[in-house]
Amino acid sequence: MTENRLEPQAFKGSPTAEMGPAGDKLRGQEAQQVDWMRPEESMLRLYMRRFFRHRLAVASTFVLLFLAGVCFIVPVFVPEIAANILDFEGMFAPPSWEHPFGMDAVGRDMLMRCIYGGRISLRIGTLAAMIAVSIGVTVGAIAGYNMGFIDNILMRFTEALMSIPTLFILIVLGRVLGPSIAITTIIIGALAWMGTARIVRAEILSLKEQDFVLAARSTGVPPRRILVRHLIPNVIAPIVVSATLRVGQAIIMEASLSFLGLGVQPPTATWGNMLTRAQGHLRNAPWIAVFPGLLILITVLCINFIGDGLRDAMDPHALR
C-alpha cells in the first residue's frame, strides 16, 4: 500500500477515527491491524456494504420504494378526480378486478384513494420527520455544547414537553390552527423532536472532551464552527437512524390524528382519514378499514427494518 499508511491512524479518515471516541476505545490494537491490511474504503461504501448484508432491511427498502413509487408516479398520469368520483351505484362494492380495493361508503374507488392518500401520508411523514430532526439536532447540539444555564433551560423545556402526552397538544393545536396538510406536518414535526435532542446532546457531551475538539479550539476555531464542522458530523449515525424511525412515528401520528377527524380533511384522502368512518361499516364493508391500515402497517414496518439495518451498518462498534 501507499506510504500514507504509516501515518497515525487517527488522522487517516479510517472508520475508527471518523467514528470518534467509542470506536477508538473499543476497537483497540487488534482492530486497527485489520484496517491496515485492507485498502482504504470510504465511510459511505462501508455503510452501504454493511447495509446490504441486512437482508430484511434491503427487502424493506425495495417494498418501500415500490409503495412510494406507486403513490407518487400514478398521480402523474391519473388526475386526482379519479380518487373523488362518486359512484352511487357502486357504494360498498366489494373488491373486484375493476376495483381491487373495493369501493367506500359513497362509491369512491378505494385503490385510487389509497394511492392519493399514500402520497399525502408519506409526504407528511417525511417532512414532519425532517422538521423534528432539525429541531432536535439544533436543540441537542446547543444544549450539549453549552454547559450550565443554556443547557439547563433547554433540557428542562425538553423534559416538560416529554411529560405531556403528545396527542393532548396535537388535538388542542389541531383545533386551533385548523386542518391543513402544512399545519398538520408542522405540528407533528414540532412535537416529535425531543428524543433526537436527547440523543444528540448525550453524544456531543462526550465528544467535546475529545482531543480533536481541543485542537480545533486551540487553533482559534470559533465555537459555532466547531459545532457545525467537527461535532455534528460525528453524530450523523445516530441522527440518521433516529430520523428514519421518526418517519414511521410521524405517519402513525398523522393517522391517529386524522382518524379522530382532525388533521387533513376529506375529500383529500390520507391513510388516516380514510379510516375515520370505517368503524361504522365494519360489518358490511370491512375492506374500507383493512386496506388503508394495512398500508400504514407495511410502510411503518419497512421503515423500522430499514432503521435497524442502518443502525447496524453505522454501528461504530462493529468490526467489519
Next chain:
Amino acid sequence: MTAYIVGRLIQAVPILIIVSLVGFVVIQATGDPLAAYTVDASLTGEDIARLRAKYGLDKPVPIQYLNWLKNLLTGDWGRSFYTKKPVIEMVFETLPNTVILVAFSYAMTLTIAIALGILTAVRQYSVLDHAITAISFVGIATPSFWMGLLLIMFLALRMKAAGLPYLPVGGMFDHRVGKTVPQVLWHVILPAFTLSFVMTARYLRYIRSSVLEELYEDYVRTARSKGLKERVVFARHVLRNALLPLLTLVGLGIPSLLSGTIVIESMYTWPGMGRLFWRAAERVDIPILMALLMFVSVLTVLSSIVTDVLYAAVDPRIRFT
C-alpha cells in the same frame, strides 16, 4: 433517601411550570371561550362583558395565568364552561374508569410480554422465537386504532354474526344489567387489549434482549457451577436482573399510554379521562383541558420519581446521590 426525594420534587417544579405555561398559551390561542355565548341572541354585549369580567377573561393573559395558578394551588379548579359542574368533580368522576382500563392493559401487557419474552429468549432462534419475533415487529408497526378496528371486526361482529358469544364494543356495562363487576370486566377486555397490543410487542422485544444479555453474565456461570438447579439459576438470578429495567419502561410509558386512552376511549365510548379530554377539546372547554393537562403532567413527573426510587430500592447496586 428523603433528601433525594425532596431534591427531585424541587426539580419537578420548573418542569411543571413550563408545562402549564405551554398549555396555557396554546389553549389561549384556541379562540374565545365565550364564543358559545355570543351566539345566544338574548345576551347583549354588556352581558358578555359582564361574563368576561366574571371569569376574569378581561384581564391580560399573564394576570389570567397567575390567577389560574393561584386557584389551582388552592384547590379551586374552576367550573366547566358547558356543564357548569366543578372541574375537579368531572375529573374525579372519570378517573376511576381510566384507572380500570389502564390497569387492565398493563396487567395484560406485563403477563403476556414477560411470559413470551422469557420463552423467546430461552428458545433463542427456534421456530417459536422467530414466529413471535415476527409478530412483535408487526405489532410495533401497527397503529393501535387500526388494531382496534380489526378486533371489533373479528371478536365482536364476526362472532355475533356466527351466533357465538361476542365481546361488547362500547360503554362500560349493559344498561339492562347495570354496573356490576362481571359486566365491567366483560366490557374492559376489548379496549384494554387494543391499548396493550402495541405496548406488549415493544415490552416483549425488550425483555427478550434483556434476558439474553443476562444469560451469559459471569454470575450466571458461577451460579451454575456451584451446582444450582437451572430453575433456581433462572428465577433467582437471571430474572431478577433482567426484569428490573421493566420498571423504567412502565414508569416512562405512562404519557404515551394516556395518549392512547384518548383514541381508544373515543373508539369504545369508554367514559374515562381520554373521552372527557376529547369532548372538552371539541368544545374548547378551557378549565377542563388545563386541569387534565396538569393532572397528567404531575402524574408523569411523579411516576418518574417513583420509578427511580423503586429502582434504587430493588437494586442494591444503585445508590442515591
